[in-house]
Amino acid sequence: MELYDIYQHPKFGLASVKRGFSWTAFFIPSIWAISKSSGFITLALIVATTAAFNIADLLRLWFADAELSLFSLIILLACIGILAGFNAYKWHTQSLRKDGFEKQTSVIALSSRHAKKAFINKAYLNTANIAA
Numbered sequence: 001m002e003l004y005d006i007y008q009h010p011k012f013g014l015a016s017v018k019r020g021f022s023w024t025a026f027f028i029p030s031i032w033a034i035s036k037s038s039g040f041i042t043l044a045l046i047v048a049t050t051a052a053f054n055i056a057d058l059l060r061l062w063f064a065d066a067e068l069s070l071f072s073l074i075i076l077l078a079c080i081g082i083l084a085g086f087n088a089y090k091w092h093t094q095s096l097r098k099d100g101f102e103k104q105t106s107v108i109a110l111s112s113r114h115a116k117k118a119f120i121n122k123a124y125l126n127t128a129n130i131a132a
Helices: 024-029 029-035 039-065 064-100 110-120
Strands: 002-009 013-018 102-108
Touching: 002 024, 013 064, 013 110, 024 029, 024 064, 029 039, 029 064, 039 064, 064 102, 064 110, 102 110
Parallel strands: none
Antiparallel strands: 002 013, 002 102
16 A cells, blocks of 8 residues: 555646655656656756766776776666655656646555545545645
């Protein structure tokens, strides 16, 4: 069971955002940001990932050491992934608010689909008290 925040827009309907660390944002941060329509965040993550590859390539050229280059690339990409994974919730909710979504409630559910269904059916009432 996960904790989801439910957001509603008068025209676009419901959106749910899982709280906590995002493994998708950790492993593929740029693609995660594109899927969430986070314009500036997408650009920043693409630039950071490109910079990581360029730094690793420069290290390979300067030190003629492929292992150092690979190790530095793994470390840099892990740092970018950790940053994205821990900030994904905040970035996604900011993007939704910017697009006119308003937070309605928080729901404990198995999935995003279940959280939205619980909100629509009002099945979340009296099942858990969640302080936000």
